[in-house]
Amino acid sequence: MSKHIEAEGGELLIKSSNGYMAIIPKNMAEWAKEHIKSGNHAAIDHYVKGLKELKPGKKARNGMCL
């Protein structure tokens, strides 16, 4: 999958040892940083699973993800 994504200042790009990557919106960036630093990776898992998943072949609708 190759995609051109528009992010914005304040957002966070993270990746997991299980091969997942995520862009955290800026209003949750500080929260995510704190949990990653404290080692609470399960909380990040739970949060990221609630985000939209980028998949091949799908285009943005209404200006938002997927």
Next chain:
Amino acid sequence: MYNIASPITPIKGIAPKEKAMEGGKWKIVDEFDGKSHEDGGIDIFVSGGVVRRINAPHHKPDEYAGWGSFWKSLGAGAYGLGEGLLDTITLGATDKLTDMGYEGLQRLGGSTADEIREQNSVRGYGTTAGAITGGILSGGAATGSAIQQGSKGLGAGVSYGSPDSEFAQAVGTYVPLAGSIAGMAVGNAGYKGDISAATKGADAATKAGDLSKASELADKASRLTKLSKIADTTKNISKFSPLIQAGLSTMMRPQAQPQVGGFQQGVREVTPFLGPGMRESYRQLGQEISEASSPKRQTAMSMMDGVQNFGGEGGPIQFQVQPIQQADAFGYLGKYGINV
């Protein structure tokens, strides 16, 4: 993302499962500093595990990340695992075919040069695990080929891509545990011959009137047959698949502590996180092995004895590969409360 393993994996049931998100460790890659979406945003290009900033002010993006998003980047590793199994089961005869298939898939996916480089790196690690595991599951007969194939995969992982790639290393954590289980399988790799020998011995003992000996040998043949079925039956791949999902460096052990690289350290960090299901799988496999005959050292492994240097002098990975003793493996498992 799509699983590129499934279109070419030739045997039902051996396509590797996609790793769950849970249980991984997250790391901050980048904190975007720049424009808001209203002001044009920050353009990034995502391709598998590769993310880079691009300058495309006049190009409408495919996605806006305003509310957050995530994606998987395990495709190459998953493919490598399937290909390793394929090559092992066919004793390497499909090497060219699978290379062509792999390259074709890369083209199909529109991979960039950076992405191809990373895919090749991950593919190497994945192939190692797949090949060695395939050796176990093909009943031990192909184990020598599997380990040679695994070495090739491991070397490829180091030489093609970035050995410090966290992504590649995450996939690489499959290797040592699979290797240790392969070691146990190698320890029992002669069971097929032993089945025949035990059966013939039982027949001979029966004819000679030694019923005690006949019973003992018949029982041995039965246990070995059971072990053989475990290895030969592909449905057991799913049963034991958790075994390749953690690190256990019994077979591929460092020569000395200073030579343990980050790769192996990562493996060791994973080991204590064995889940209950994984422990049960260990227990079952260990039980089957312990019920079988005493281990043998096989010539298939002897060719791999000694120090194996992958990635050149002073490279990031240096293992001393040696035949495993069954007791070593069980002793290691015992440290984690897995008593067999």
